[in-house]
Amino acid sequence: MLNLKSDKNRIKAVRQFVQTFCIFAFKDVTPRELDLLCEILACGELNEKAKKNFLLNHNTTKENYSQIVLRLASKGILQDKERRNGKVLHDSLKQLSDMYINNNSPNKKIML
Numbered sequence: 001m002l003n004l005k006s007d008k009n010r011i012k013a014v015r016q017f018v019q020t021f022c023i024f025a026f027k028d029v030t031p032r033e034l035d036l037l038c039e040i041l042a043c044g045e046l047n048e049k050a051k052k053n054f055l056l057n058h059n060t061t062k063e064n065y066s067q068i069v070l071r072l073a074s075k076g077i078l079q080d081k082e083r084r085n086g087k088v089l090h091d092s093l094k095q096l097s098d099m100y101i102n103n104n105s106p107n108k109k110i111m112l
Contacts, residue, residue, distance in 0.1 A: 014038060018096070025092055027075045032058075036068045037077065041097045046078060046087050 015038055022029045022037070029037065036054050043050040046069070054065060069087060072078045078087040089097070 011038075014041070021093075021096060022075075022077065026077050026090075029072075029075070029077070032060075032064075033068055033072055036065070037072065037093075040089060041093070044097065045089060 015034060018037060018041065019029060019034055022034075035058050036050075039054040039057070040046050040050045043053065051065060054060065055062065069078060073080075073087055077090055077093065079090055080086075081088050
């Protein structure tokens, strides 16, 4: 188990955990797809804040962002919203986020 007390360790652990989860549950993700996926997970959902964070933090364009969203959707990681236009995280990734990534417990650990 990895204790997530320092920010540097937490970011690295979350990225590794999410990538490993995606390999087993979906398909392997590219580093750029992983960047966007981690921004989405940090925000809790695919929203304007996640988009802005990705565009600013990774120095990319809206077109590139849209292409990555489509690639994540083709892998099943993002799914169409039921009642509106847009995409949502797959339920298993929402659960992963709630249990391990966005859990505010002081003793949270990720099993690697």
